[in-house]
Amino acid sequence: MFENILGNEKNKAILEKSIKSNKTSHSYIFWGIEGIGKKLIAKEFAKKILCVEKQENCNCKSCIEFNSNNNPDFQLIESNEGKVKIELIREMQRKVAEKPIISDKKVYIIDNADTMTTEAQNCLLKTLEEPPEYITIILVCANEDNLLSTIKSRCTRMHFDSINTEEIKKYIKQNYPDQEISENIINLSQGSIGKAIKLNENKNIYENIEKILLSMQNKD
Numbered sequence: 136m137f138e139n140i141l142g143n144e145k146n147k148a149i150l151e152k153s154i155k156s157n158k159t160s161h162s163y164i165f166w167g168i169e170g171i172g173k174k175l176i177a178k179e180f181a182k183k184i185l186c187v188e189k190q191e192n193c194n195c196k197s198c199i200e201f202n203s204n205n206n207p208d209f210q211l212i213e214s215n216e217g218k219v220k221i222e223l224i225r226e227m228q229r230k231v232a233e234k235p236i237i238s239d240k241k242v243y244i245i246d247n248a249d250t251m252t253t254e255a256q257n258c259l260l261k262t263l264e265e266p267p268e269y270i271t272i273i274l275v276c277a278n279e280d281n282l283l284s285t286i287k288s289r290c291t292r293m294h295f296d297s298i299n300t301e302e303i304k305k306y307i308k309q310n311y312p313d314q315e316i317s318e319n320i321i322n323l324s325q326g327s328i329g330k331a332i333k334l335n336e337n338k339n340i341y342e343n344i345e346k347i348l349l350s351m352q353n354k355d
Contacts, residue, residue, distance in 0.1 A: 136191070137179055140172045141306055141328065142298040147176065149293070154183045160291040161266040164248070166279040167295030170329020174246055176295075177273045181209055181242040184271055197237045207236045212245045219251040224258045231262055231270055240269050248274035249281035256283045263289040297326020307331065 136154070137147040153159045165173045185208050187195040200206040210230065212223055227243055235241045245251070251259070263272070263286060274290065276282065298306075300321050306328055307316050316331065324331035 136183060137176060140175050140179065141302050142171060143176070143295050146293050146295060150176070150180050154180075154189070159184055159271055161270055162263050162272045162274070162290040164274045164276065164279060164282070164287065164290045164292045165295060166249075166276050166292070168297060168325065168327050168330075169277050170324075170327035170331075170333075171295055171298055172328070173275050173295050174244070177244050177275050178211070181244060181271070181273065184240050184242050185209060185238040187238060200237060208238045208241045210243050212243060214247045214250045217250060219245060219247065219255055221252060221254040221258050224251070224255045228258070228262055231267060235269055240271060241267075242271045242273070244273045244275060246275050247277075249276035249278045251282075253283075256286055260285055260289075298328055299326065303328055303331050 136151045140147070163177075165177055167173055182198060182201045183189070185197045185201060185206060186193050187197045197206060197208070201209060210227065212219065212227060215223070227245075231241070231243070245259075259272075260283070262270075266272070274282070274286075279287065279292070303321055303324065303326070304316070311332070320331060320334045323334055
């Protein structure tokens with residue numbers, strides 16, 4: 136189910152079991168540092184919740200529409216100008232009231248949920264308190280502390296760990312064979328594949344900074 140996504144095997148096993156037993160929650164919080172695959176896992180989880188056949192490598196109408204970003208029972212809500220504002224949540228609530236079209240479920244992912252304004256969070260709380268039986272809402276964020284305690288208390292919370300350095304090296308070697316990545320870049324990434332790739336794209340800057348620092352250390 137999550138074979139193409141690195142790390143967090145325990146969380147992936149829990150989510151996969153919930154799909155197989157048909158015991159998914161109405162709301163989740165996926166939290167952990169940026170660039171470790173939280174949104175990728177959330178999207179794959181959403182796809183499986185909506186899948187009609189519940190099979191691997193499925194080609195049901197729901198999965199086909201999901202892969203082409205056209206599934207009417209799924210929505211990814213993203214921040215605008217660095218914030219998830221109340222207007223986005225109100226629009227989501229209007230759609231939540233509509234019953235599923237293809238599947239018997241509907242899934243909404245709110246990315247960077249920790250950037251929701253207080254007004255947006257209070258608005259979302261109304262849906263979390265009395266969710267329709269066919270709804271699953273997944274909040275993806277880096278800083279869980281920015282969410283209201285009332286929201287956290289109504290969600291299944293799952294912390295996602297950093298990716299170990301060997302897995303990061305293996306991933307970059309397989310997916311970016313033309314790039315060489317240094318140990319320093321790996322260490323700076325703090326277990327985030329996304330951060331490692333971004334740092335490596337600007338490695339000349341970091342290498343120059345490192346040379347300056349070494350030069351300063353060797354001088355009085």
